[in-house]
Amino acid sequence: EPEVTQTPSHQVTQMGQEVILRCVPISNHLYFYWYRQILGQKVEFLVSFYNNEISEKSEIFDDQFSVERPDGSNFTLKIRSTKLEDSAMYFCASSIGGNQPQHFGDGTRLSIL
Amino acid sequence: SQQGEEDPQALSIQEGENATMNCSYKTSINNLQWYRQNSGRGLVHLILIRSNEREKHSGRLRVTLDTSKKSSSLLITASRAADTASYFCATDANDYKLSFGAGTTVTVRA
Numbered sequence: 283e284p285e286v287t288q289t290p291s292h293q294v295t296q297m298g299q300e301v302i303l304r305c306v307p308i309s310n311h312l313y314f315y316w317y318r319q320i321l322g323q324k325v326e327f328l329v330s331f332y333n334n335e336i337s338e339k340s341e342i343f344d345d346q347f348s349v350e351r352p353d354g355s356n357f358t359l360k361i362r363s364t365k366l367e368d369s370a371m372y373f374c375a376s377s378i379g380g381n382q383p384q385h386f387g388d389g390t391r392l393s394i395l
Numbered sequence: 396s397q398q399g400e401e402d403p404q405a406l407s408i409q410e411g412e413n414a415t416m417n418c419s420y421k422t423s424i425n426n427l428q429w430y431r432q433n434s435g436r437g438l439v440h441l442i443l444i445r446s447n448e449r450e451k452h453s454g455r456l457r458v459t460l461d462t463s464k465k466s467s468s469l470l471i472t473a474s475r476a477a478d479t480a481s482y483f484c485a486t487d488a489n490d491y492k493l494s495f496g497a498g499t500t501v502t503v504r505a
Contacts, residue, residue: 315492325438325483325495338491373437380490381425381445388437 284308288374288387295364296395303359303390305374314357315375315384316349318342325373331357361392369394399427399467399484399496407502414471416499418484419464425490427460427467430483432498438483441469474503 287306295301307314316328330337331349348360357376361368371391375384399418408414418427426445430438444451444460444467451458457470471478481500485493 313491317493317495324497325485325493327492327494330491332491338489340492375438381487383428383440383443384493385440386430386438 286374286376286385286387288372288390290390291388292391292393294393294395297366298363301361301364301392303361303372303374303392305357305359305387306355307357307374307376308378308385309355311376311378311385313337313377313379313382313384314349314351315377316359317373317375317386318370319373319389320370328359328372364392364394366394368392399486399494401482401484401496401499403499404497405500405502407504408474410474410476410503410505412474414474414478414501414503416469416482416501418467418469418496420467420484420486420494421465422488424462424486424488426487427458428485428487428493429456429458429467429469430485430495431480432483433480441482471501474501476503476505479503 289304314331319325329339329343346362350358371389373389375386377384399420402417428443429441442453442458455472460467481498483498485495
């Protein structure tokens with residue numbers, strides 16, 4: 283069964299450094315999402331992306347965050363200058379359309395030192 | 396807030412028993428989705444129920460939706476040790492994002 287893949291599985295970065303998290307959504311899906319889950323807390327929506335533009339973003343997704351679909355397969359989340367509070371599990375998801383199941387990757391655990 | 400809230404927070408049952416968990420939410424939705432998360436792993440999609448549906452089945456899973464009460468339930472029948480996980484409901488109000496609850500942690504004892 284097709285699945286969403288994320289790399290790396292674990293990223294350790296110094297505070298203030300830039301980090302790029304990568305995702306390969308399911309190939310025929312058109313909607314892409316990023317969520318995060320701080321340890322012990324709820325899964326939080328960050329951003330959704332459709333037709334090469336952001337559809338919706340949360341308050342968390344400030345100017346330090348950006349998303350890109352650089353080619354036909356990858357979907358990336360960039361954090362420009364990481365902070366300690368950015369430490370979390372970041373999940374990528376995709377769906378074939380609106381009002382359809384969202385399928386999640388296994389996540390990237392981001393640790394900021 | 397749109398978020399779903401699950402009840403109970405934790406559930407411990409014997410293998411073979413049924414597990415029921417509930418989800419409440421606050422505003423109108425397009426659909427409600429249930430996910431499973433094993434410790435340290437990603438979210439596995441279980442079932443989606445749309446706002447015009449009242450009940451759906453998938454294998455040992457049964458989901459109900461009552462839009463008048465803004466609530467949903469997930470029933471796992473004949474539980475197995477492998478069902479041990481956290482279960483989340485997530486509401487979709489606008490096709491662009493899911494709002495998750497805090498989850499129910501289910502432990503199935505052998």
